[in-house]
Amino acid sequence: MASSILLRAPLSKTFSSTTGRTVLRSLQVRHAASSSTQYVPGGPIYKGTVNDPTTFPPPSRTHGSYHWAFERLLAASLVPMTAAAFVTSGSHYPFDAVLVDYLHPRKFPLLGPLSKWTLRTATLGVLIGVYQFNTNDIGLTELIAKVWHA
Numbered sequence: 001m002a003s004s005i006l007l008r009a010p011l012s013k014t015f016s017s018t019t020g021r022t023v024l025r026s027l028q029v030r031h032a033a034s035s036s037t038q039y040v041p042g043g044p045i046y047k048g049t050v051n052d053p054t055t056f057p058p059p060s061r062t063h064g065s066y067h068w069a070f071e072r073l074l075a076a077s078l079v080p081m082t083a084a085a086f087v088t089s090g091s092h093y094p095f096d097a098v099l100v101d102y103l104h105p106r107k108f109p110l111l112g113p114l115s116k117w118t119l120r121t122a123t124l125g126v127l128i129g130v131y132q133f134n135t136n137d138i139g140l141t142e143l144i145a146k147v148w149h150a
Contacts, residue, residue: 083144092123 099119105112134140 080141080144084140091126092119095119 096116096119099112099115103112103115105116130140133143138146
């Protein structure tokens with residue numbers, strides 16, 4: 001309470017403003033002396049106004065061609081990687097999360113563990129099937145190529 005009265009008094013305002021200005025000036029002088037770049041009164045000089053449009057670099061054919069070639073390569077490589085992740089064990093985790101969330105063994109003591117082992121057995125069967133398909137049949141890559149051209 002007493003500090004708020006002192007801050008509102010005219011003497012403290014005058015004192016704080018003159019003292020504050022002196023302290024700020026001394027800090028500015030010290031900062032300017034310690035800084036490697038000196039302050040220029042009026043600030044930096046900009047060409048034009050703030051409403052002028054920005055300048056763009058000159059167009060280059062090679063810059064754009066590298067960008068689009070890399071994008072095509074990346075897009076083409078994502079197709080087999082997505083299929084491989086889905087066919088292998090990538091589809092096991094979402095189903096496991098559903099079982100953990102909705103068929104927890106504490107709440108469903110018989111159905112929870114049974115469904116978890118059913119999912120594990122099905123995942124193992126899929127992995128064995130994909131291995132057999134890749135080694136004894138046309139394989140995943142050839143299947144995607146045939147479906148792509150069908």
